[in-house]
Amino acid sequence: MVRTAGLLLAIGYSAVIVWLYASQPQTSAEAIGGLAASVGAYRVDARAFDDGLTFFRDDKFDEARLAFDRADPARRDARTQFYVAYSYYRQGWGRFYNDDALFTRGLEAVNRAIDVAPGRRLVVDDETLGMRSADELKAELERGLRRELSDLDPRRVFETRK
């Protein structure tokens, strides 16, 4: 009995160690949330998410991200991370130039969203967004970070934020 219990304990503990080393959580919230997500017990704070969405639609991006962080402290919810990435995109987008630092953080967030999305496919049903899939958003952020000759094209100033 003791040996069986010890064996199960060792197997479980080893699995946790392997998972921690593979996922490299940065905070205790990420570690606990990641473990909860792996057994399907992780839930997003719906009220905080709604707050974040309201701020996001009012172009209050810093406030929106604070609310999204509260809603998804472990960064394990694909939809929330998609909105976090989108907030970086909208805040960093400029008619003449983009903010590379914000776009880089947006790219990190959209990669997180893709990583935790089922089958790495994420489509958000939101009429107010110009890009509704994580693939579009990722490509747009990568395009914004790339240095190209087309950056000097004067027609660029007529482009609109998505």
Next chain:
Amino acid sequence: MTPLREAVVLPAIFLTVTLLGGFRMAADVRLLPPSLSALVLGLLLMGTLTRGGVLVPQVFLHGGRTALENVSGAVVLVTAFTASAQAINLVLPERGLLHAAFAVLLFCQFMTLNATGAGRTGLLRSLLVLLGALFVLRYIVVEALYAPDGGLLSRMLRALMAGVTLGGIEYQANAPLTGYVAFLVIVLYVVGLLLLQPDGTRALTRTHRTVETLPARVDTRP
């Protein structure tokens, strides 16, 4: 050895060492798996522990035991190896010339311990001193030297060392919490090694003296 110690206590201790042995905290938290040199040195350390009688594989694995008992024993051996590799990973700087220097030093020390045949007590004492000395060297001396808020003297020493080694020395300083965790890990690892003792042997005591065996005091007073 009791089943509780073999099946629960020892794996729990060694797995905790495995988990925390890679903990590094600077601007972010990292969990470092053992480097290749730490794995090789860990294997060498397992050999040293076996030769010195600290780890007796026959206690954990033999034909007279049931399959479940043998699996339980194998878990102890495997976790002891991962803990050894992580304990070494803990005291080795991550890269550069310092990593190589510490690794060579550990290799020579393990070979010396193998050659001297110090026995269980001597080996445990030597290992305690070796891990303690490397802990002090890495987490007190080197960390102080490479601390981001170091003074002019430490900056001059760093520049001097980098110049002498043609930039071969590179070290990323850690937050103080890393040192505390490292201390705990080394203590846990040594406790795990002490608990590996087969029944009937003592941990760090060379001989068991009683009052009767102590030499009589001679009264020299007039």
